[in-house]
Amino acid sequence: MRTTRRGLIVAGGVAAFPVGARAAPRSDGQVLEELLGLERRLEEAYDAALRRDAVAEGLGRRLLEQEREHARGLELLLNARGRRSPEAFVRDPGLTRGLRDRQAFARYALDLERRAVQAYVAAAAGVGDGGVRERLGAIMASEAQHEVALRDSLGEPLLGV
């Protein structure tokens, strides 16, 4: 099934989520693959931050494990469609800069999580299968909670603004 929706665009190695842009129609499988790529980028970020002490241990471990669970959930959805999980994903060249210190990393991760929420909003509204939309919504809400956790670590207003 193909539907028209805003989608992820990987440009210059950085995932961008066009606002107001009309993306090409994408299959549900393609949308799930793109979300999986995003989850792997988040996973890579938290893993690298833990190794460089760029995030508090407890917070970093919790968010890393949750991103892994999201990725596993997406893989199951892809497998149920007869698709194999893509092995490769585009690394974000901005990650190195984000690992300078804890504050830099929290800001980097916050931006990534914000983009993830936008991507899940589009996907949870756009894919054809109602059950899948509901599952993607549960991940979307989790990523929104990650934003709150990161703002808390920065000492910023928890709901932004």
Add this chain to the structure above:
Amino acid sequence: MPLSLTRRAALGGAAAALASCASQDEPPRSGARPGSGAGLLNSILVIEHTVVAAYGVGIELLRGDALRYARQIERREREHVRTLERLIRDLGAPSARPRTADEYARSFPRLSTADDALRLAEDLEERLVRVYLEALADLPDEGLRTAAARIGADEGAHLAVVGLLRGAPAAPAAFVTGTA
């Protein structure tokens, strides 16, 4: 002086409050076409009205950060109410109206401490997450689902804030289903 609510009592009280509102505030007869989603959105609107009223009651027990965030969340819930009313109106249906403050207050569990208020808020935010996820599955139109998804993400964030205010982690689970 009543004893502080247990978690079970808070959950039961919130559920009872929502059930009471749902049973008495029948969504208005719709002028929208069947299957438009107006009925479902009106059911959610009834819950949003209840949540706004609950924050109004709970806020009286809160101080400091908890008060500040409860006020901010209440304002955001009012925005959700306005969004739902607009969507329902655009579908050609009348929107559910709130009950009076007294009617809501009578349906809520008795709150005597700040933690009682936060527990009730936590339970109601869980309920909101749940209904918006269900709406994602059931709403027939992508535009309506996009609105539901955006609000659902907000509710996930509200749940995280209330959790933090109660001393819990902001993000306790990988899948936020509203059934904790």
